[in-house]
Amino acid sequence: MPNTPHFRTTALIVASALFMEQLDGTVLATALPTMAQTFHISPLYMSVALTSYLLSLAIFIPASGKIADRFGACKVFCSAIAIFTLGSILCGQAGNLPVLVIARLLQGFGGALMVPVARLILFRSVPKEEMIAAMAWFLVPALIGPVLGPPLGGAIVTYLSWRWIFYINIPIGLAGVVLALLYIKDESEPIRARFDWLGLVTSGVSLACLMFGLEMISRGVTSPYATLSLIGIGLVGGGIYLLHAKSHPAPILDIRLMRIQTFRLSVIAGSLTRITGGALPFLLPMMMQLGFGMSAAHSGLITFAGAAGSLLMKASATPILRRFGFRATLVWNGLFATGCVALCAAFRPEWPLAAIYGVLLVSGFFQSLQFTAYNTIAYADIPSQRMGDAISFYTTFQQLMLSLGICVSAAALHLSVLASGRQHAALADFTTAFLVVTAISLLASPVCARLPRNAGAAMSGHRASDTKPR
Template identity: 65%
Template structure:
């Protein structure tokens, strides 16, 4: 049984390779459960909308509500893990996620489903960043890329089989089984964590920033609800503007508060670190597109192509398969070309293939769609592996908790924004045409909108130093490589 591990401000640890791989696989099991849930749900939304008697576009709030909960509660994850121990928090987070899943399965209307998804988000807000924090605090810097790959590869199995599982469940079973499958997975995760994860925590006790959590949570929630409800036309323009104003004002108040507080819930001084700042900005632009894909692709295949949920799942899983295939290539590619060159050029390649998604039509050969989705998934996964690693290149080990909370909050915010943006474009296209449901041209507009946003990341990545992150990959300096 692992014991409590107290880390002081100057304490570092180097876990042997097998040890950190076991820990990474356990963390990945939690990511697997979360990603499976997200991709299965995205595939099932059109079917669930019929059960609840609402428009398929209105179901986007079920995705947004979960991501919103993540964004609100993730800032507290670092402090809670340092205070109570990573293993304790990780296990409790899985239990909360399971409870939310059980309530989701009992939902009989959309508002109750959204409430249950928010509870799921509370569990996910602790589960994912705390798991990542354990890895960052126990792995030497030179192994960061490999450790992240170990974490992500099993987790990507969720998106690979998610569309197929979701399609099978809603076609041949009741959609409620989407949430029941989380229960045995959660039990396994809790048992493994209790046996193999150390209860890593910090010796220094920082005061909990209650005011900061309130201000940041209010700001993030108001902004997302303004974009989500305004984009779908679910709220009047006046209501959306009020929410937007509340979000901006409380955000400004939080910034003023964070400058005075000794240990703010979101440490804005981390943005002074160049690699961290550029990863947050460029990764945020790219994640808007990533957040839109699980919402747009299954809906386009079912509403635009006329496929069943099961058939659409078989098609869209190829993108996740491409993402999983990339993980073995990440370290060699980054070692050969460096973070800067990889992120610049891969941003262009990933955006180009995402733009091709907008040209998909029912008369396309399935083989051609498979090739585009496979390469698109490969390039997107390479991009996010690089972002998730370079973000911590300049972060000292005693600031990892704060950095993980901040980075994961921004990550989830941008994923939520992707759903909001794509849903808003679809809604506007449908409203302008006078139709009740979107057609292929409407999906094309949504794909091109989010793709144009992700392309901007290439210009941000160009500001990275040429040697950024070389110590994370073992890459030789350019002058040494020439000899």
């Protein structure tokens, strides 16, 4: 098989993991208010269905690269898809919120291995100068998921049952396993050190306590003492892990990667930007249903516009980055993309639907360009033998900040409701939540400004006229 078709085939197969994850997340966000009615709880409490999945990702993603190196990328990838699919079946069978949370944690364990290993397979097979195009191919099926998710989720919830939003993962998972076994070569890397079990435990405890503490704050449940205790344990656990990582030859999360400038700045700026990225799919469907009084199907038809804009961007990423470079693109596009999301705070029922569609379409376009640039520049200077560790590290913080985005937006929403004395969220409360998360993401552009002018030039092909040697 020729090299290019083989590469594209591999990229699309491993992208089935991203497709499942993105479809699952966007479909679920649309269905949350209906699921809350089934469980007889407030829709605000349903954020735990999203954060429990992201929490599981944050805990287990650090081990993904080392597990793939030890057992083979294809074996781990297929096993992860199987676990994710099993978790989907159990989610569909859930009779209450605690059972759903447990099933989502299992799904998250599968996703923790599934998505990073898919990226690892791709990054190890593509030269750096082709990486932007490779990411575009890799992300196409992943972007179709969010495009289909809102209208599909709305239709399923309105005309069938919310349980079918999980069952649709079954045929996708089976197809992904079969195609991976047929077309993907199983590769592993020599293991030079013992697996860091202590690091996995301490980092897991730290992340779990921090995320559940943030979740309690966002939902206003339990006592402040319990919440602060969890966060305190998380901080202590994180401190213990950092001390451990300094002396371990192969820590589960290698903080030494942060010495690489392009990687470090992408982690920091990308984390700030993903606050908004995590909040948007949580806030927007709920705003349309609770604030506008729309059905799940109607809200899904509107919110899919952002994902459609993301899909339209893919053909533009390579020429834009070649023309302007990573630094200028991340600084100025970041400001514009965040401003577009902030416009969602002004949405009202009297707005023409065309205007809402337009804002979401443009917002999705520029947000997608931002994330494509972050996901590429992060690995510009990573040695090939450390690629697995870098992907595990980066993806851990990526998912952690997406989860934090949900927590921050839910907390802002909850506090706004309390301050107003209302029993339920109104449009003004969603306005507050949108403005809070976008204000945080605006801080990313000054961080991106610290990138060298020629950062990632080998990937983008950009040559700044005033570039100085480093």
